[in-house]
Amino acid sequence: MWEGILQNIGKYITLTEDEIAYFKSVVQFKKLRKRQYLVQEGEVVKYESYVIKGCLRAYQVTEKGQEHVVQFAIEDWWIGDLYSFLTGTPATLNIDCLEDCELLQITKESLEELYIKVPKFERMFRILFQNAFVHSQKRLLSTIATSAQEHYTEFIKKYPNIDQRVPNHQIASYLGITAESLSRIRAQLVSKK
Amino acid sequence: MWEGILQNIGKYITLTEDEIAYFKSVVQFKKLRKRQYLVQEGEVVKYESYVIKGCLRAYQVTEKGQEHVVQFAIEDWWIGDLYSFLTGTPATLNIDCLEDCELLQITKESLEELYIKVPKFERMFRILFQNAFVHSQKRLLSTIATSAQEHYTEFIKKYPNIDQRVPNHQIASYLGITAESLSRIRAQLVSKK
DNA sequence: CGAAAATTTGACATGACTCAACTGGAGTGG
DNA sequence: CCACTCCAGTTGAGTCATGTCAAATTTTCG
Numbered sequence: 001m002w003e004g005i006l007q008n009i010g011k012y013i014t015l016t017e018d019e020i021a022y023f024k025s026v027v028q029f030k031k032l033r034k035r036q037y038l039v040q041e042g043e044v045v046k047y048e049s050y051v052i053k054g055c056l057r058a059y060q061v062t063e064k065g066q067e068h069v070v071q072f073a074i075e076d077w078w079i080g081d082l083y084s085f086l087t088g089t090p091a092t093l094n095i096d097c098l099e100d101c102e103l104l105q106i107t108k109e110s111l112e113e114l115y116i117k118v119p120k121f122e123r124m125f126r127i128l129f130q131n132a133f134v135h136s137q138k139r140l141l142s143t144i145a146t147s148a149q150e151h152y153t154e155f156i157k158k159y160p161n162i163d164q165r166v167p168n169h170q171i172a173s174y175l176g177i178t179a180e181s182l183s184r185i186r187a188q189l190v191s192k193k
Numbered sequence: 194m195w196e197g198i199l200q201n202i203g204k205y206i207t208l209t210e211d212e213i214a215y216f217k218s219v220v221q222f223k224k225l226r227k228r229q230y231l232v233q234e235g236e237v238v239k240y241e242s243y244v245i246k247g248c249l250r251a252y253q254v255t256e257k258g259q260e261h262v263v264q265f266a267i268e269d270w271w272i273g274d275l276y277s278f279l280t281g282t283p284a285t286l287n288i289d290c291l292e293d294c295e296l297l298q299i300t301k302e303s304l305e306e307l308y309i310k311v312p313k314f315e316r317m318f319r320i321l322f323q324n325a326f327v328h329s330q331k332r333l334l335s336t337i338a339t340s341a342q343e344h345y346t347e348f349i350k351k352y353p354n355i356d357q358r359v360p361n362h363q364i365a366s367y368l369g370i371t372a373e374s375l376s377r378i379r380a381q382l383v384s385k386k
Numbered sequence: 387c388g389a390a391a392a393t394t395t396g397a398c399a400t401g402a403c404t405c406a407a408c409t410g411g412a413g414t415g416g
Numbered sequence: 417c418c419a420c421t422c423c424a425g426t427t428g429a430g431t432c433a434t435g436t437c438a439a440a441t442t443t444t445c446g
Binding site: 147148177178180181184 | 433434435436437
């Protein structure tokens with residue numbers, strides 16, 4: 001249960017035995033079944049979650065009932081409604097499991113304490129957020145600057161592992177197009193070859 | 194020259210006199226005229242820049258020559274091609290001044306050293322990147338989930354200060370629409386009132 | 387096996403784009 | 417200080433990519 005996350009943390013910072021023990025003491029293990037919610041719109045989010053195993057999606061629902069996927073998360077990713085988590089305001093996102101999931105969760109209070117007691121974590125999350133920001137900017141640019149077809153081909157190149165685990169209509173939702181459009185794009189790509 | 198940035202830093206962390214002195218010693222002052230480049234596509238970016246005064250835009254140019262604005266920056270914002278800065282790869286962005294600008298710049302080496310010598314800065318940038326990521330996600334959602342008109346009205350609500358300093362066709366580019374479309378949207382909004 | 391979900395396909399609608407022309411204001415140089 | 421150019425902004429006409437709605441087909445999973 002701990003190998004994955006500790007190895008992942010090890011990519012960014014080096015911890016002592018004590019620090020590892022302390023870290024272990026502040027995170028909680030959680031199992032969720034496929035289709036279960038991790039977060040529902042309207043609730044105040046208490047945890048950020050690290051994915052040990054499984055696959056989740058975070059999405060927002062518009063007034064007209066359309067779902068827009070903001071993020072997928074698989075093994076070794078963090079997921080949550082960060083804005084709600086940070087500000088204590090009600091979540092605007094829903095997050096649910098596309099597969100049975102195993103998570104490690106940390107509360108805001110524990111995380112703040114972790115930053116103080118083991119400042120290396122401040123470094124790790126600085127790097128994680130920095131990378132997340134860069135990727136988010138790149139995604140934005142693809143959304144704005146490229147055709148739906150290019151955008152889709154970029155996506156499957158970049159996330160082949162996610163592509164194979166997630167239904168197409170949810171990928172469409174992530175890309176900001178309809179399931180029908182994605183279906184037609186895929187048909188075109190096949191016929192081109 | 195220093196009040197603005199020190200006050201801004203003070204929102205996130207508290208520094209001693211020595212730390213302030215050290216910080217001052219690692220950043221460089223730079224003035225640029227309107228229309229001058231801060232970063233050009235292809236060069237390796239050496240600095241992240243804090244805006245003391247002025248207004249800049251970061252944009253990418255596609256093969257077909259279309260410009261897409263990724264970010265505007267005004268007083269108290271940081272700007273740069275973060276990906277190039279972090280990885281040492283050639284910049285994909287261009288950044289230029291929309292007004293005469295005064296900047297403070299820091300190199301990657303100095304920033305890394307600053308993180309080590311004054312870990313509080315790790316905290317500050319963790320928070321800055323965290324916020325930048327949250328905003329980027331929200332922007333992405335607006336781009337994907339709302340009509341061009343809603344997206345524009347959200348933009349002017351959120352950034353009235355930028356709106357007034359930047360020509361409309363560049364706002365259009367930021368929103369991912371053409372200048373013509375924005376012009377028509379604005380006409381509609383006026384007629385509605 | 388059967389119900390529900392996912393995907394595909396067709397017909398049609400529409401929002402945004404492209405290209406082109408025109409207007410008005412800002413900045414520049416004689 | 418005026419004439420001229422340049423650029424931002426607007427408007428119109430036609431096109432195209434993607435959306436919508438509906439139905440048929442395939443896949444998934446209890």
